[in-house]
Amino acid sequence: MRSLILGGARSGKSALAERMAAESGLDVVYLATAQALDAEMAARIAHHRAGRPPHWHDVEEPLALADALRAHARADRCVLVDCLTLWLSNLLGDADGERFARERQALLDVLPDLPGTILLVSNEVGLGIVPMGELSRRFVDEAGRLHQALAAVCGRVLFVAAGLPLALKGNLA
DSSP: OOOEOOOOOOOSSHHHHHHHHHHHHSSEEEOOOOOOSSSHHHHHHHHHHHTTTTTSSEOOOOOHHHHHHHHHHTTEEEEEEEEEHHHHHHHHTSSSSTHHHHHHHHHHHGGOOOOOOEEEEEETTSOOOOOHHHHHHHEEEEEHHHHHHHHHOOSSSEEEEEEEEEESOOOOO
């Protein structure tokens, strides 16, 4: 099962994904895409890590997401990716301007064939006004395109607001 879980900042999307992973009854790999590039982000990462069950396996991969999924997905495992918009930011800021296109395509290519349960968490950022800056507009555009492409290959797409999930595709259970 492939699930895309979308929501805004502090919407409850990560908490929902973590609950789904815990309730899966499977071995859980938490694939984190954040990079601790400043003290505030390092504190956020530490806070999130401390809140996860100690038996979950933490894997940090800010760029090569498809490779990490290929390495860790198993029939008896749930891989929770948190989050795709941080991954997108990492790639858009990469010195190799072509890397994003390669990594995005690699993710879309590998996702349908992965064994096990895959939970993909991402921020829905396209609900407001169009940003003024070029990079900000590109980020919003690429996030929207990525979400649409992932929604096409995921069996379930959930949107979370105020901690409440809404099934856009598939069901909540």
